[in-house]
Amino acid sequence: MTLTENTTDDAVVALAAECAGVVHLPGTPAYDQGRFAWNVAVNQRPAAVALPETVEQLRGVVRHAARLGxxxxxxxxxxxxxxxxxxxxDDVVLVRTGALRGVHVDPVSRVARVEAGACWQDVVDVASSYGLAALHGSAPDVGxxxxxLGGGLSWYARKHGLAANSVVGIELVGADGDVVRADAETRPELFxxxxxxxxxxxxxTTIEVALQPIADAYAGMMLWPLERAPEVLRAFAAFSPTAPEEVTASFRILRFPPIPELPDFLRGRSVVVLDGAVLLDDAAATDVLSPFRALRPEMDTFARVPSSTLTTLHMDPPEPTPGVGAGVVLDRLDEEAVAAFLAEVGPEARTGVFIAELRMLGGALARSAPGGGALDRVAGSHVAFFLCVAPTPEAAAAGHTAIDQVLAALTPWEAEQRLFLNFADRPVEVSEAFGAASWGRLVAVKRDVDPGGVFLGNHAI
Ligand SMILES: Cc1cc2nc3c(=O)[nH]c(=O)nc-3n(C[C@H](O)[C@H](O)[C@H](O)COP(=O)(O)OP(=O)(O)OC[C@H]3O[C@@H](n4cnc5c(N)ncnc54)[C@H](O)[C@@H]3O)c2cc1C
Structure with missing residues (x-):
């Protein structure tokens, strides 16, 4: 339904009245608190924000919002x-789920039941007390x-596949305000x-994820000065196609500003970092990593560590941060691709790109999962991701330009399905993340379960 401005204003006022204390309108402190995003470069201005503290409140918000158009x-x-x-x-109610953060782990079935607002560290803290690990990402505070729902690429991914494949059940509020369950038996198409x-x-409202019996891993990072990038990247390119599935690793070039918050070994420096996890015993892991140790890193923290520490391995920023980013899936990392990457972000490049990352794909990530969902694999050799710090709109614009340039240089190596939506981080042609058949099926499910177009995903279908 398209509403005129006045009708929309009337509708949000009516919604705030129906959901008093939960829905907040522009001009109130709760609205500004609710529209504040982890990516502080983003100035999102929805029609209203809802801050439900219970599923009942959330249901009320959705039901009334849909009824009011x-x-x-x-x-x-x-x-x-x-x-x-x-x-x-301007006609969207942004429902922030941060207050719904419960996690329950059943150590027998090895399933975590997780409320909508929980972050990965919430799950890791509970699961690790049973010697279990979730297929979490690189940052502790990602939801x-x-x-x-976007796929989920973890440090266990080449062995255990996308995190989406570990989801065993989802409960969600539909446009009528009712909670429905979707799993392999119930509403399988929606699932x-x-x-x-x-x-x-x-x-x-709730997602259930299967956990793995992983209490520890051989994990860490190696670091070299930026000048070593060509050697390290060539070693990484040679390593990636032959590495065992038990290894998931990332190569990054990082250019750190001279800010006091950073530790000495990073402040004001440009460095090359290889990090990741190896799910093998110490001797086998040491053997696997030998091509990188032969390059005599300046720092090497790889060791057997509790799996609960893997959320901080990647040194992702612990606080909300302003950034612009974009990524692309590559189908190979041959010598020409390495040269193109280095020309853009290597030691000789004059670039504003803060992080230039290549994460390994392959292994279980390349295979379709039995009973998997719309995204059950990512075909390609690596996901490339580029990030610029963007404290001002001007810095954001310059960052996008710098990233566009790198992405353009890598175009010849793009995989057929060139997008992995979790690493897209900017508006994209969403269908390009799926094959034609899956995209058609997604559009059909959307029409079926949400014919009125009530729900807006960030990557919209
Ligand atoms: C520092 C950092 C590290 C990252 N590391 C990884 C990584 O290692 N692997 C990886 O795969 N990705 C990674 N990502 C990407 C991340 O997985 C995506 O950005 C993801 O969408 C973030 O989810 P969120 O809930 O935290 O974000 P939000 O912006 O809160 O949500 C993203 C979208 O998810 C949907 N959504 C969220 N909650 C609900 C809900 N309750 N119901 C329905 N839809 C909902 C909505 O469409 C929403 O717009 C990283 C991102 C950052 C910034």
Missing amino acids: LRVSAQSTGHAAAILAQHRL VVGYC WALRGGGGNFGVV
């Missing part, structure tokens, strides 16, 4: 707010729901669509 978009942390903020939000299709089908 408003749209609804769910957000937990706002790590991916840059994409959402590109949509017209479980947003990450899993299929949710796992990769993102926040387009309702507001998830």
Whole structure:
């Protein structure tokens, strides 16, 4: 439904009255608190924000919003707010789920039941007390729901596949305000669509993820000065196609500003970092990593560590941060691709790109998962991701230009399905993350479960 400005204003005022204390309008402190995103470069201005503290309140918000002709978009942390903020939000109620953060782990079935606003560290803290690990991402404060609905690339990914494949059940509020369950037996088509299709089908209240019996791993990072990037990247390119599935690793070039918050070994420096996890015994892991140790890193922290520490391995920023980023899936990392990457972000490059990353794909990530969802694999050799710090709109614009240039240089190596939506971080042609058949099926599920177009995912279907 398209509403005129006045009608929309009337609708949000009516919604705030129906959901007093939960829905907040522009001009109030709670609205500004609710629209604040983890990516602080994003200035999202929805029609209203909802801050439900119970599923009942959440149901009321969705039911009344839909009845009043408003749209609804769910957000937990706002790590991916840059994409959402590109949509017209003047008829959108932004439902922030941060107050719903419960986690329950059943150590017998090895399943974590996780509420909508929980972050990965919430799950890791409980699961690790049973010697279990979730297929979490590199940052402790990324939301479980947003990450899993977008696929989810973890340090265990080449052995255990996408985190979306570890999802065993989802409960969500539909446009009528009712909670429905989707799993392999109940609403299987919706279950299929949710796992990769993102926040387009309702507001998830609970997600259930299978855990792995991984108590520890041989994990860490090696660091070299930027000048060593060509050798290290060539070693990484040779290593990636032959490495055992038990290894998931990332290569990064990082250019750190001279800010006091950083530790001495990073402040004001440009460095090359290889990090990741090896799910093998110490001797085998040492053998696997020998090509990198032969390059005599300046720092080497790889060792057997509790799996609970893997959320901090990548040194992702612990606080909300302003950034612009974009990524692309590559189908190979041959010598020409290495040269193109180095020309753009290597030691000789004059670039504003703060992080230039290549994460290994392959292994279980390359295979379709039995009973998997809309995104059950990522075909390609690596996901490339580029990030610029963007404290001002001017810095954001310059960052986008710098990233566009790198992406353009890598075009010849793009995989057929060139997008992995969790690493897209900017508005994209969403269908390019899926094959034609899966995209058609996603559109059909969207029409079926949300014919009125109530729900807006950041990557919209
Ligand atoms: C520092 C950093 C590190 C990262 N590391 C990784 C990584 O290692 N691997 C990886 O795969 N990705 C990674 N990502 C990407 C991350 O997984 C995506 O940005 C993801 O969408 C973030 O989820 P969120 O809930 O935290 O973000 P949000 O911006 O809160 O949510 C993202 C989207 O998810 C959907 N959504 C969220 N909650 C709900 C809900 N309750 N119901 C319905 N839909 C919902 C909505 O469409 C929403 O717009 C990283 C991102 C950052 C910034």
